[in-house]
Amino acid sequence: MTDGLRLTVDGVGHAYGGLQVLRGISLTAEPGQVMVLVGPSGCGKSTLLGIMGGMLAPSEGMVRCAGDVPADCLNPLTYVFQDFSLLPWRTVAGNVALVLEDRLTRTDCSARVAEVLALTGLTDFAKAWPRQLSGGMRQRVGIARALAVHPACLLLDEPLSALDAQTRDLLLDEFSTLITQAGTTTIYVTHNLAEAVRLGHQIVVLSRRPGEVRDILRVDRPLAERTAADPDLVALEQRLWRMIRDDAAVAERERIDVEA
Amino acid sequence: MSRLDGPVPFRGGGFAPRDRAWAAVATLVGIVLLWQAGASAGLIPTLFLPAPISIARALWSLTVSGELWKNLSVSLMRLAVGWILGTVFGIALGLAVGLWSVMRSPGMAIVSALFPIPKIALVPLFIIWFGIGEGSKLATLAFGVFFPTVIATAGGVDNVPRGLIRMGQSFGLSHAAIIRKIVLPAALPAILSGFRVTVSIAIVLLVAAEMIGAERGIGAFVLSAGNLYDTDNLLAGIVVLSVLGLVVSWMIGRLERIFLKWRA
Numbered sequence: 001m002t003d004g005l006r007l008t009v010d011g012v013g014h015a016y017g018g019l020q021v022l023r024g025i026s027l028t029a030e031p032g033q034v035m036v037l038v039g040p041s042g043c044g045k046s047t048l049l050g051i052m053g054g055m056l057a058p059s060e061g062m063v064r065c066a067g068d069v070p071a072d073c074l075n076p077l078t079y080v081f082q083d084f085s086l087l088p089w090r091t092v093a094g095n096v097a098l099v100l101e102d103r104l105t106r107t108d109c110s111a112r113v114a115e116v117l118a119l120t121g122l123t124d125f126a127k128a129w130p131r132q133l134s135g136g137m138r139q140r141v142g143i144a145r146a147l148a149v150h151p152a153c154l155l156l157d158e159p160l161s162a163l164d165a166q167t168r169d170l171l172l173d174e175f176s177t178l179i180t181q182a183g184t185t186t187i188y189v190t191h192n193l194a195e196a197v198r199l200g201h202q203i204v205v206l207s208r209r210p211g212e213v214r215d216i217l218r219v220d221r222p223l224a225e226r227t228a229a230d231p232d233l234v235a236l237e238q239r240l241w242r243m244i245r246d247d248a249a250v251a252e253r254e255r256i257d258v259e260a
Numbered sequence: 261m262s263r264l265d266g267p268v269p270f271r272g273g274g275f276a277p278r279d280r281a282w283a284a285v286a287t288l289v290g291i292v293l294l295w296q297a298g299a300s301a302g303l304i305p306t307l308f309l310p311a312p313i314s315i316a317r318a319l320w321s322l323t324v325s326g327e328l329w330k331n332l333s334v335s336l337m338r339l340a341v342g343w344i345l346g347t348v349f350g351i352a353l354g355l356a357v358g359l360w361s362v363m364r365s366p367g368m369a370i371v372s373a374l375f376p377i378p379k380i381a382l383v384p385l386f387i388i389w390f391g392i393g394e395g396s397k398l399a400t401l402a403f404g405v406f407f408p409t410v411i412a413t414a415g416g417v418d419n420v421p422r423g424l425i426r427m428g429q430s431f432g433l434s435h436a437a438i439i440r441k442i443v444l445p446a447a448l449p450a451i452l453s454g455f456r457v458t459v460s461i462a463i464v465l466l467v468a469a470e471m472i473g474a475e476r477g478i479g480a481f482v483l484s485a486g487n488l489y490d491t492d493n494l495l496a497g498i499v500v501l502s503v504l505g506l507v508v509s510w511m512i513g514r515l516e517r518i519f520l521k522w523r524a
Contacts, residue, residue: 075430078430085426087441087442087445088523098431098433102434129524131524
């Protein structure tokens with residue numbers, strides 16, 4: 001268990017060539033809490049996550065991280081990808097071991113792989129190939145791989161968006177439990193508002209492109225006490241939708257124009 | 261207006277050809293039987309195209325006398341050494357071209373300029389450079405194998421999903437670890453496909469090089485038999501080359517099954 005890192009985003013802006021996608025973003029992700037980024041398509045959520053995780057250099061501003069990192073943490077800022085990004089030539093256990101092999105002894109590596117496979121309910125699938133797994137199981141492997149490095153901060157880029165609705169609901173419950181147990185700072189990008197209210201301590205609403213912080217909503221209820229049918233959360237979800245609906249409609253029309 | 265009444269007709273299926281080993285064997289056996297029948301009936305002049313049974317007899321005779329192995333062993337050694345040399349250097353340059361910008365343009369410029377040159381035309385030059393001995397033959401094979409290997413390897417590296425590389429970077433894997441654990445395995449299917457092409461090229465160049473300047477080897481044997489109008493032995497040599505191609509292709513298939521078992 002760790003208190004996690006504090007990530008401070010200070011005046012971040014970003015442009016792809018002449019296309020400004022983010023402008024003047026300033027945020028603070030608190031240690032051990034979940035920050036959810038929502039907004040219409042193309043508002044720069046994933047770009048912001050990439051900048052926060054050090055995978056993309058911002059055109060303006062900077063991101064700082066501060067906090068104690070536990071001794072057994074192998075990768076403080078750790079991603080979970082929308083498309084799972086599993087190596088098809090490695091088994092489930094091999095995919096998890098990938099990020100441990102050169103850093104731990106063989107015994108410690110095996111022990112940590114076994115630990116996270118048990119945590120994510122994958123023990124019986126350790127020797128399976130990714131192609132043999134459903135989408136939900138593949139994303140479990142992605143989560144197991146991320147947890148195996150004992151991260152101080154998890155960055156999840158629409159981790160459930162490639163899955164069917166039933167699997168999404170099931171995994172959402174598991175995510176909530178795993179995030180609570182791990183106690184890491186978590187940045188979670190989603191376009192699904194139900195996910196946002198189930199997981200977020202802070203819900204950052206971005207405007208349409210160029211993305212700017214439109215509002216930050218705080219949800220104090222502990223993750224363990226949140227349910228899909230909770231009337232307060234349903235009301236919050238509807239409020240969020242009212243905030244982004246017009247932007248989403250405009251963004252969708254812009255997307256059609258660009259594609260045409 | 262027309263009226264439909266009855267079960268919905270099935271319109272799916274097809275467009276999924278499957279391998280049938282028995283059909284491959286039956287086709288080859290059928291061709292040989294037809295050939296033998298044509299020769300026995302006098303429809304095929306055996307002076308120019310000997311009957312399969314005569315070729316089989318010649319093969320048996322060459323095997324028993326040890327002549328076949330004397331030539332085949334030399335050819336196999338040349339094939340193995342030349343192919344391995346070309347493959348090792350080809351994979352090395354292919355990886356460099358695929359991975360590093362500083363190598364990409366110069367590497368591809370060299371490949372584009374030299375790949376189209378018919379390698380057989382270079383045999384006399386290689387004889388001048390490396391002598392009439394083994395050096396010129398190995399150089400011919402290695403040179404012929406090198407360029408397609410560079411192209412297959414560089415193409416394989418280019419096609420590695422960028423998302424996997426980003427995943428490796430996001431977990432803080434070193435550059436070397438990303439190459440070893442992500443890039444190389446992901447490029448392996450393309451490299452192995454390249455092997456199928458380069459082995460065939462190597463066999464063609466082996467025979468050409470042995471025909472130009474060798475005392476032993478299947479190429480030299482075929483040339484010698486041709487000079488003597490010994491068509492039985494000439495075709496026996498060609499059959500050996502064909503079998504060699506089949507065996508090598510089978511070995512590459514085994515390699516693919518071992519290294520790419522995850523594809524299934």
